[in-house]
Amino acid sequence: MLDIKVEMTKTPKELPSADNPLKFGTIFTDHMFIMNYEEGKGWINPRVVPYQPISLEPSAMVFHYGQEMFEGLKAYKTEDGRTLLFRPNKNAERTNRTNRRICIPEIPIEDFVQAVKTVVKIDEAWIPTKPGTSLYIRPFIIATDPFLGVRPSHSYMFMIILSPVGPYYPEGLNPVKIWIEDEYVRAVKGGIGEAKTGGNYVASLRSQVKAHDEGYSQVMWLDGVDRKYIEEVGAMNIFFKINGTLITPLLTGSILPGVTRDSVIQVCKEWGLAVEERRISIDEIYEAYQNGTLEEVFGTGTAAVISPVGGLRWGDQIMQVQDGGIGPVSQKLYDTLTGIQLGRIEDTHNWTVEV
Known part of the structure; x- marks a missing residue:
């Protein structure tokens, strides 16, 4: 089990108004999950921190050779107040399938799911409840070695950000x-x-x-x-x-x-x-x-x-x-x-x- 450190934001954002339609992927919650990988140490330093810009070297390998992956899943609020994820283990399995294909170190399935659950729990208030809405969860991994050469990176950053969303297509369920x-x-x-x-x-x-x-x-x-x-x-x-x-x-x-x-x-x-x-x-x-x-x-x-x-x-x-x-x-x-x-x-x- 991951020992996830939590740093809560000191400047929480205003929650989106329930009266305004949510455009897909445009609003982001107060917090995000980060975990680093270093060769010889594995995945280390799991933490939840305030949502913020990240700092990378201009030579970071993700910019030059495209060694990166991402996933997508959702959290839903039930009528009795519970928060549910839908088949997160399958997203964890697919993460590792992608990782194997592009030479990123795998993340244990239980660690992936724990990370998702932790950051979603912290920003649970952001889950919208109007019909057709949900909290979109975007895990992703980027190669961070400052190196201009074609090889797998020796360091990576795994992050999870959250976004309250409405329908992906403006048409909604209309064809x-x-x-x-x-x-x-x-x-x-x-x-x-x-x-x-x-x-x-x-x-x-x-x-x-x-x-x-x-x-x-x-x-x-x-x-x-x-x-x-x-x-x-x-x-x-x-x-x-x-x-x-x-x-x-x-x-x-x-x-x-x-x-x-x-x-x-x-x-x-x-x-x-x-x-x-x-x-x-x-x-x-x-x-x-x-x-x-x-x-x-x-x-x-x-x-x-x-x-x-x-x-x-x-x-x-x-x-x-x-x-x-x-x-x-x-x-x-x-x-x-x-x-x-x-x-x-x-x-x-x-x-x-x-x-």
């Missing part, structure tokens, strides 16, 4: 429109597509700007080899309901293994819905649209939980799904997962962890 990218590539098998590291996201920005300029919320990526198989959407995993079967792209090494994705698969199988994890081409999606068997499309992720997709654009082809509305499976999944997260529905999977 979003997705642009299918056929020019640029986000990741390939053998690369870092399955790791949660910034390089995956910066590679998507050019396409994201293009999509936004055309009135679309997110980009859906095709594979980097055949350029026809669906991979993931910019901030989400993706699901298609075709002729009664739920299909999601197989995890082949270029797709982030989402915690919400895994939860959706488990829940849908328990409901008796046929679920397939396999390669699915854009041609198959378009054919299903043309013959009327493309019943629903939705994304899954920590930020949005479930995000229904009302339209897809592939080149000059525009596919409208569910007449632009929310499908019944999308709605039921959203109600079920958020019900578990908020303590309104019995958690038969032991997915929630009380802070």
Whole structure:
């Protein structure tokens, strides 16, 4: 167990007004968690301190070679006043999967969860309670060696910051429109597509700007080899309901293994819905649209939980799904997962962890 030192802020911020909508990722709480890594000593000096700027050498390796990773999870306030996390162990496991891929020392799962619970408990008053809101938790690790050379760093900083948030998309649960990218590539098998590291996201920005300029919320990526198989959407995993079967792209090494994705698969199988994890081409999606068997499309992720997709654009082809509305499976999944997260529905999977 970590011996976490706590320094409370002497100048607490004013809590956001419940009357004003929360924009995602723009407000930060009073405190943050920090822990350092030094070669030969391991992870040391775990502490909670007031939220503040950090000081790094201009030569810190994170700036030059991109050795960094991040995670995302949420804390929720239940109607009876408890604070719940949703499957934090899975985020800890994914942290270490990313760490192994980019040569960052692993963090024991129990230490990761303890750190999250500690800083969330301290800033518990920041958890919003209006429908559709939560406390977003952003753990991340950066390489801090002052060295201009391509090798793994010998020192790192692990931090956790917190942000009260509303819906990730301004549309909320209203369906979003997705642009299918056929020019640029986000990741390939053998690369870092399955790791949660910034390089995956910066590679998507050019396409994201293009999509936004055309009135679309997110980009859906095709594979980097055949350029026809669906991979993931910019901030989400993706699901298609075709002729009664739920299909999601197989995890082949270029797709982030989402915690919400895994939860959706488990829940849908328990409901008796046929679920397939396999390669699915854009041609198959378009054919299903043309013959009327493309019943629903939705994304899954920590930020949005479930995000229904009302339209897809592939080149000059525009596919409208569910007449632009929310499908019944999308709605039921959203109600079920958020019900578990908020303590309104019995958690038969032991997915929630009380802070």
